[in-house]
Amino acid sequence: MPMLLDPRPSRRTFLTAGTVALTALFVPRGAVALTPALATGLVEQVATEITRIINSGRSESAMISDFDTMMGRYADMPTIAQSVLGPAARSASPGQISAFGDAFRGYMARKYGRRFREFIGGTVNVGGAQDQGRFVEVISTVNLRGTAPFEVRFRVWDRSGSALFIDMLIEGVSLVISERAEIGAILDRNGGSVDATIQTLRGMG
């Protein structure tokens, strides 16, 4: 086989692999280790941006689009997509997971973006953060007009290489676990088909 006799491709492959390995060795992914302080900063940054979107006075569809973009930037969508899909994620192709992630992000943006006016004037006070091993949990108190303050916890990890959100828990209710129940119901209704579920999600929220 001439390929084996030609040293160039394998040499190039070797060099490329070597460079990647060295990069991984000397420049750790994420460059800065995920600490409670870093996660807290991220939550504060996101809270500020969301407050700006909510109080922007822009149209509902513009706010939903802003929210969608923000989720793409700060949320670990591959992890969230697989976690809400549950066991169905194991047999799904990377393309399906990616398409599902996009559809799910749009659905979340519409579902919560339509209710942004309920959050006008709300404040997020970060109380503390804890390294929980697999992720850092940031604990905050949210004050909305007309309701008693409630607790919101943000879970952040850096498996992707940068610190991103994987879940949010409102008074103990996890968004990932709740949405897994919802996505499970849509999957059942579609006979377990991930493609059909993506189609349904695009029309929901």
Add this chain to the structure above:
Amino acid sequence: MPSALFNRLAAGLTGLALCVGLAACGPAALPPGDSIVDADEAQNRAVHRFNLALDQSLVGPASRGYGSTVPDPVRQGVDNVASNLAQPSYVLNNILQFRLGQATHNTLRFVVNSTIGLGGILDPATAIGLDARETDFGETLHIYGAPEGDFVMLPVFGPSTTRDTVGLVVDIATNPVRHLLPAPESRYVTVAEVLDRFGDRYELDGTFESILYESADSYAQLRSLYLQNRRFELGGPVLSFDPGAAAGNNIGDPYSDPYSDPYINAYAP
């Protein structure tokens, strides 16, 4: 009440009697957030359909009528009265839970709001740090070591568990205010509670509509939200603030971490 549910309640009560008799058991282990035991799902779903019909035909419209005709300050006053009338029941449960600090807190709140708060219409207690610290007999049972049991959908009252259904019955039967107030006034408790619920239904209309009428499976959503939130109420500070518990003090106990890792790592090799 279906006999299956009745049997399970009876079994729960027997277990509790044994537990109290042994007097050596701490709080029951709380299942992780996404664990669901729903043996009577078909029956529960039928009750849920009834509750949805009730909400569509009666509770929803009545709440919107109440919310749109009664001004906000009056509704707030009704909420305050309902909250104040619930305080003696909280105190009773706090004592049964051996949480004497909470019992004192709730007693002070009741005294302040009943006097300076004009019989509970106003809520000056919250302003001085005596916020509402709700509890119920379901929590008392949990502290005694009674396990959660199955998920139960109750008519009118909504989502519950075997343990919390027993708690609800006991709370209604033992509410000190009902026993201490004379006949016509004691009925105000029920009126205030019902109006309070209507007020909540109105205030949180967006949330109710989203869960009950816009989700793919409103029963499954309600069940998941209820169980997660209830477990958080019962164990939150102890279980999820304590990294030691999650870090392996209870190795081998599947219930040691209330939020057993639900996250699928997208970057695993």
